[in-house]
Amino acid sequence: GAVVSQHPSWVICKSGTSVKIECRSLDFQATTMFWYRQFPKQSLMLMATSNEGSKATYEQGVEKDKFLINHASLTLSTLTVTSAHPEDSSFYICSARPDGGTFYGYTFGSGTRLTVV
Amino acid sequence: QKEVEQNSGPLSVPEGAIASLNCTYSDRGSQSFFWYRQYSGKSPELIMSIYSNGDKEDGRFTAQLNKASQYVSLLIRDSQPSDSATYLCAVNMFGTGNQFYFGTGTSLTVIP
Numbered sequence: 001g002a003v004v005s006q007h008p009s010w011v012i013c014k015s016g017t018s019v020k021i022e023c024r025s026l027d028f029q030a031t032t033m034f035w036y037r038q039f040p041k042q043s044l045m046l047m048a049t050s051n052e053g054s055k056a057t058y059e060q061g062v063e064k065d066k067f068l069i070n071h072a073s074l075t076l077s078t079l080t081v082t083s084a085h086p087e088d089s090s091f092y093i094c095s096a097r098p099d100g101g102t103f104y105g106y107t108f109g110s111g112t113r114l115t116v117v
Numbered sequence: 118q119k120e121v122e123q124n125s126g127p128l129s130v131p132e133g134a135i136a137s138l139n140c141t142y143s144d145r146g147s148q149s150f151f152w153y154r155q156y157s158g159k160s161p162e163l164i165m166s167i168y169s170n171g172d173k174e175d176g177r178f179t180a181q182l183n184k185a186s187q188y189v190s191l192l193i194r195d196s197q198p199s200d201s202a203t204y205l206c207a208v209n210m211f212g213t214g215n216q217f218y219f220g221t222g223t224s225l226t227v228i229p
Contacts, residue, residue: 091158093160093161106207108162
Protein backbone atom coordinates (compact mmCIF):
# COMPACT_ATOMS: atom_id res chain seq x y z
CA GLY A 1 0.00 0.00 0.00
CA ALA A 2 0.93 3.64 -0.27
CA VAL A 3 3.35 4.67 2.46
CA VAL A 4 4.26 8.22 3.37
CA SER A 5 7.26 8.81 5.57
CA GLN A 6 7.60 12.02 7.54
CA HIS A 7 10.68 13.11 9.42
CA PRO A 8 11.40 14.10 12.11
CA SER A 9 8.57 12.85 14.29
CA TRP A 10 9.25 15.50 16.87
CA VAL A 11 11.53 18.49 17.20
CA ILE A 12 12.22 21.13 19.81
CA CYS A 13 13.83 24.33 18.65
CA LYS A 14 14.65 27.74 20.00
CA SER A 15 12.63 30.76 19.06
CA GLY A 16 14.03 32.44 15.96
CA THR A 17 15.55 29.33 14.41
CA SER A 18 14.32 27.39 11.39
CA VAL A 19 13.10 23.82 11.20
CA LYS A 20 12.81 21.60 8.13
CA ILE A 21 10.28 18.78 7.91
CA GLU A 22 10.49 16.15 5.19
CA CYS A 23 7.66 14.20 3.60
CA ARG A 24 8.49 11.27 1.34
CA SER A 25 6.27 8.95 -0.64
CA LEU A 26 8.09 5.63 -0.34
CA ASP A 27 6.45 3.42 -2.93
CA PHE A 28 4.68 5.78 -5.27
CA GLN A 29 5.05 9.06 -7.07
CA ALA A 30 3.09 12.07 -5.94
CA THR A 31 2.92 15.22 -8.02
CA THR A 32 0.85 16.83 -5.30
CA MET A 33 1.30 16.68 -1.56
CA PHE A 34 -0.50 18.58 1.13
CA TRP A 35 0.69 20.11 4.37
CA TYR A 36 -1.62 20.39 7.36
CA ARG A 37 -1.32 21.83 10.81
CA GLN A 38 -3.29 20.66 13.78
CA PHE A 39 -3.52 22.40 17.13
CA PRO A 40 -4.61 20.44 20.23
CA LYS A 41 -8.23 19.29 20.11
CA GLN A 42 -8.77 20.91 16.72
CA SER A 43 -9.20 19.48 13.26
CA LEU A 44 -6.69 19.42 10.46
CA MET A 45 -6.12 22.78 8.83
CA LEU A 46 -4.78 22.76 5.31
CA MET A 47 -1.77 25.05 5.06
CA ALA A 48 -0.63 24.58 1.51
CA THR A 49 -0.64 22.40 -1.55
CA SER A 50 2.81 21.36 -2.67
CA ASN A 51 3.27 20.85 -6.40
CA GLU A 52 6.28 19.12 -7.90
CA GLY A 53 8.30 21.49 -10.01
CA SER A 54 6.23 24.57 -9.31
CA LYS A 55 5.35 26.96 -6.53
CA ALA A 56 3.20 25.82 -3.67
CA THR A 57 -0.33 27.11 -3.27
CA TYR A 58 -0.96 28.53 0.18
CA GLU A 59 -4.27 28.77 1.99
CA GLN A 60 -5.53 32.15 3.05
CA GLY A 61 -3.81 33.38 6.16
CA VAL A 62 -0.74 31.17 5.81
CA GLU A 63 2.47 33.16 5.34
CA LYS A 64 4.36 31.79 2.38
CA ASP A 65 7.58 33.48 3.45
CA LYS A 66 7.40 31.86 6.84
CA PHE A 67 6.40 28.37 5.73
CA LEU A 68 8.67 27.54 2.82
CA ILE A 69 7.68 24.55 0.73
CA ASN A 70 9.93 22.79 -1.75
CA HIS A 71 8.67 19.89 -3.86
CA ALA A 72 11.83 19.08 -5.76
CA SER A 73 10.97 15.56 -6.84
CA LEU A 74 7.97 13.31 -7.27
CA THR A 75 8.67 11.65 -3.94
CA LEU A 76 9.80 14.45 -1.67
CA SER A 77 8.29 17.63 -0.31
CA THR A 78 9.80 19.70 2.47
CA LEU A 79 8.27 22.29 4.77
CA THR A 80 10.61 24.75 6.44
CA VAL A 81 9.29 26.79 9.33
CA THR A 82 11.47 29.89 9.31
CA SER A 83 12.10 32.12 12.32
CA ALA A 84 9.93 29.87 14.44
CA HIS A 85 8.01 31.33 17.38
CA PRO A 86 6.18 29.61 20.23
CA GLU A 87 2.85 30.13 18.47
CA ASP A 88 4.14 27.93 15.63
CA SER A 89 4.23 25.00 18.03
CA SER A 90 1.84 22.48 16.54
CA PHE A 91 1.46 19.07 14.94
CA TYR A 92 2.42 19.26 11.26
CA ILE A 93 1.22 16.49 8.96
CA CYS A 94 1.76 15.86 5.28
CA SER A 95 -0.35 13.73 2.99
CA ALA A 96 -0.04 12.33 -0.51
CA ARG A 97 -1.60 9.81 -2.83
CA PRO A 98 -0.46 8.07 -6.00
CA ASP A 99 -0.72 10.08 -9.18
CA GLY A 100 -3.66 9.22 -11.40
CA GLY A 101 -7.36 9.49 -10.70
CA THR A 102 -9.32 10.88 -7.82
CA PHE A 103 -10.45 7.59 -6.38
CA TYR A 104 -7.64 7.03 -3.98
CA GLY A 105 -7.63 8.08 -0.39
CA TYR A 106 -4.77 10.15 0.80
CA THR A 107 -2.18 8.61 3.04
CA PHE A 108 -0.85 10.72 5.85
CA GLY A 109 2.64 10.88 7.19
CA SER A 110 3.13 10.13 10.86
CA GLY A 111 3.28 13.82 11.68
CA THR A 112 5.88 16.10 13.25
CA ARG A 113 5.33 17.56 16.69
CA LEU A 114 7.07 20.94 16.71
CA THR A 115 7.73 22.71 19.99
CA VAL A 116 9.29 26.15 19.89
CA VAL A 117 10.76 27.32 23.18
CA GLN B 118 -18.28 27.92 0.03
CA LYS B 119 -17.33 24.31 0.14
CA GLU B 120 -18.08 22.75 3.51
CA VAL B 121 -17.97 19.40 5.21
CA GLU B 122 -19.81 19.22 8.50
CA GLN B 123 -19.74 16.70 11.29
CA ASN B 124 -21.20 16.63 14.75
CA SER B 125 -18.18 17.20 16.97
CA GLY B 126 -19.57 15.03 19.74
CA PRO B 127 -18.36 13.63 21.99
CA LEU B 128 -20.27 10.50 21.14
CA SER B 129 -20.25 7.77 23.76
CA VAL B 130 -21.46 4.22 23.18
CA PRO B 131 -21.16 1.08 25.32
CA GLU B 132 -18.89 -1.70 24.21
CA GLY B 133 -20.62 -3.97 21.71
CA ALA B 134 -23.06 -1.33 20.53
CA ILE B 135 -23.30 0.29 17.11
CA ALA B 136 -21.68 3.70 16.74
CA SER B 137 -23.15 5.95 14.07
CA LEU B 138 -21.14 8.87 12.71
CA ASN B 139 -22.60 11.37 10.28
CA CYS B 140 -21.25 13.84 7.77
CA THR B 141 -22.88 16.29 5.36
CA TYR B 142 -21.24 18.15 2.53
CA SER B 143 -22.18 21.20 0.55
CA ASP B 144 -21.00 20.48 -2.99
CA ARG B 145 -23.33 18.29 -5.06
CA GLY B 146 -20.56 17.51 -7.51
CA SER B 147 -18.47 15.72 -4.91
CA GLN B 148 -17.02 12.51 -6.23
CA SER B 149 -15.31 10.55 -3.51
CA PHE B 150 -15.75 10.24 0.22
CA PHE B 151 -13.47 8.95 2.90
CA TRP B 152 -13.48 8.21 6.59
CA TYR B 153 -10.31 8.58 8.60
CA ARG B 154 -9.63 7.60 12.19
CA GLN B 155 -7.25 9.67 14.29
CA TYR B 156 -6.01 8.62 17.67
CA SER B 157 -4.86 11.35 20.01
CA GLY B 158 -1.39 12.57 19.08
CA LYS B 159 -1.28 10.50 15.91
CA SER B 160 -1.90 11.26 12.26
CA PRO B 161 -5.12 10.16 10.55
CA GLU B 162 -5.41 6.71 9.01
CA LEU B 163 -7.79 5.82 6.21
CA ILE B 164 -10.42 3.28 7.21
CA MET B 165 -13.12 3.50 4.53
CA SER B 166 -13.76 5.00 1.13
CA ILE B 167 -17.01 5.15 -0.82
CA TYR B 168 -17.85 6.52 -4.24
CA SER B 169 -21.32 5.27 -5.13
CA ASN B 170 -24.70 5.61 -3.47
CA GLY B 171 -25.55 2.84 -1.05
CA ASP B 172 -23.66 0.87 1.54
CA LYS B 173 -20.11 -0.42 1.57
CA GLU B 174 -19.07 -2.88 4.22
CA ASP B 175 -15.58 -3.72 5.45
CA GLY B 176 -15.45 -5.87 8.55
CA ARG B 177 -17.16 -4.04 11.39
CA PHE B 178 -17.33 -0.83 9.39
CA THR B 179 -20.10 0.20 7.00
CA ALA B 180 -20.03 3.43 5.04
CA GLN B 181 -23.30 4.75 3.67
CA LEU B 182 -23.57 7.37 0.94
CA ASN B 183 -26.63 9.30 -0.20
CA LYS B 184 -25.64 11.84 -2.81
CA ALA B 185 -29.18 13.20 -3.18
CA SER B 186 -29.16 14.14 0.50
CA GLN B 187 -25.44 15.03 0.43
CA TYR B 188 -24.90 12.75 3.36
CA VAL B 189 -22.31 10.14 4.22
CA SER B 190 -22.20 8.09 7.38
CA LEU B 191 -20.03 5.50 9.08
CA LEU B 192 -21.41 2.70 11.21
CA ILE B 193 -19.16 0.76 13.55
CA ARG B 194 -20.68 -2.51 14.70
CA ASP B 195 -19.65 -4.30 17.88
CA SER B 196 -17.80 -1.19 19.05
CA GLN B 197 -14.62 -1.84 20.97
CA PRO B 198 -12.72 0.43 23.38
CA SER B 199 -9.93 0.49 20.79
CA ASP B 200 -12.34 2.27 18.44
CA SER B 201 -12.24 5.32 20.72
CA ALA B 202 -10.78 8.05 18.53
CA THR B 203 -11.74 11.04 16.44
CA TYR B 204 -13.31 10.18 13.10
CA LEU B 205 -12.77 12.56 10.21
CA CYS B 206 -14.94 12.75 7.13
CA ALA B 207 -13.14 13.86 3.96
CA VAL B 208 -14.66 14.79 0.63
CA ASN B 209 -12.99 15.23 -2.73
CA MET B 210 -15.12 17.89 -4.31
CA PHE B 211 -15.67 18.35 -8.02
CA GLY B 212 -13.41 20.90 -9.62
CA THR B 213 -10.91 21.04 -6.78
CA GLY B 214 -8.44 18.66 -8.36
CA ASN B 215 -6.68 16.67 -5.72
CA GLN B 216 -7.79 18.68 -2.72
CA PHE B 217 -9.63 17.11 0.15
CA TYR B 218 -11.96 18.94 2.46
CA PHE B 219 -12.13 17.63 5.98
CA GLY B 220 -14.87 17.87 8.55
CA THR B 221 -13.93 18.93 12.05
CA GLY B 222 -14.20 15.35 13.28
CA THR B 223 -16.41 13.45 15.72
CA SER B 224 -14.89 12.24 18.96
CA LEU B 225 -16.03 8.71 19.79
CA THR B 226 -15.62 7.03 23.17
CA VAL B 227 -16.49 3.38 23.59
CA ILE B 228 -17.19 2.61 27.22
CA PRO B 229 -16.10 -0.85 28.44
